[in-house]
């Protein structure tokens with residue numbers, strides 16, 4: 058769907074559907090209330106053109122404006138548009154930028170269901186919501202595009218025509234068009250990054266192999282002008298990535314170590330940040346085999362790598378003023394005569410020896426060598442993201458990802474990015490006591506402290522491979538698949554979690570490093 062700002066009033070549009078909004082418990086505009094709860098701005102103008110049809114819906118109790126509510130009105134020639142889609146914004150005091158994404162998604166889904174080809178919308182939240190034109194345009198575009206995401210996989214029947222084809226952002230004040238344009242482009246770039254993440258996570262594990270991920274990364278890098286490289290097994294051997302290779306050796310499907318770089322040529326003048334994503338393209342558990350129930354969900358065990366690749370697309374497209382490196386170590390975790398076993402001892406690329414006591418704690422093995430590799434960029438901050446532990450999913454449910462950080466400043470930027478993107482993070486502790494749980498008889502550390510040791514011991518394991526002052530770890534085990542009650546995140550399949558969070562993080566870091 059193509060999105061463009063068009064100067065003019067929404068009630069003048071001759072689109073197949075126009076979208077207007079309403080806060081909850083707005084009073085019908087004819088009843089004389091003057092407490093600011095009347096439908097205002099564009100909605101009021103449309104209501105007047107329709108001779109009070111919107112006011113009737115409200116006073117009749119058919120529409121309260123609560124969040125996610127939609128209604129359709131037929132103007133019958135009173136205005137040029139064929140339909141009016143009215144979407145609820147919920148209570149005014151709870152309004153924020155995420156309300157805009159949700160409302161935009163709801164409304165565009167209704168337009169799609171009605172087979173509207175050309176749609177025009179107000180910028181939700183730009184008036185009474187007090188968002189800037191740019192913010193409102195970004196959130197409206199982002200929510201609309203994310204809400205239309207569709208995954209068809211390997212279905213061989215004909216895909217339905219993708220509708221709507223165009224979305225016009227009605228910009229009342231012509232001077233606001235450039236800001237709306239910038240916002241819409243940001244929304245497009247971010248939604249395209251998320252779609253890439255979702256596609257990679259949704260793809261079956263026989264198709265989305267490490268080599269496939271490297272190819273997808275190379276194609277998107279070409280599109281937005283990133284440097285890209287995918288190390289193969291031999292190169293990983295030369296780098297002594299013994300932890301990653303121990304996992305990868307169990308599969309005939311070869312691993313890749315994907316490196317993406319934005320602004321590599323300006324590394325000396327800009328802050329460098331490194332994003333690292335776990336890319337286990339299928340996690341059987343290895344010889345510490347997972348139960349068969351639900352094993353299929355482990356096709357999503359590369360969701361961290363998917364988030365990094367999607368974010369790097371958006372960061373490149375938005376040309377964020379920062380040196381950003383994306384690392385995606387990718388491998389299968391399988392059984393077979395080459396597979397690693399409990400009680401093996403392997404050496405990571407920083408020389409730390411690791412006793413394997415669970416082959417199912419494989420994600421931290423990949424991350425270990427990637428976190429060591431990150432040091433070569435002399436990063437101001439490193440953030441890794443991974444579907445790392447069932448314990449984190451148990452602790453925080455499908456609501457928030459766990460956040461660990463060695464630096465308060467980095468943690469605060471991530472929390473702020475989580476707030477702006479509505480991809481929630483919840484801080485968890487790196488207590489020194491967790492060190493004890495990793496003690497080994499035969500090596501420097503062991504890779505698993507058992508599920509009862511909790512999510513903290515997994516983060517503490519990773520810390521052994523970190524040699525820079527600001528590092529954060531995001532455990533998104535509960536968030537890769539099946540969102541709940543979010544109109545712009547699919548309830549089935551991949552959520553794309555992390556791509557928007559990391560993109561926003563990079564934008565905010567760039568902003569604060571300029572100040």
Ligand code: BES
Nearest residue numbers: 415417418444445446447448505507534
């Ligand atoms: N990929 C899993 C974690 C996971 C679990 C992701 C559920 C998504 C949903 C990870 O590799 C794993 O198996 N972790 C083990 C760690 C344990 C052996 C210390 C776990 O959580 O049980």
Ligand code: ZN
Nearest residue numbers: 340417418419
């Ligand atoms: Zn595992």
Ligand code: ZN
Nearest residue numbers: 337340358420
């Ligand atoms: Zn895993």
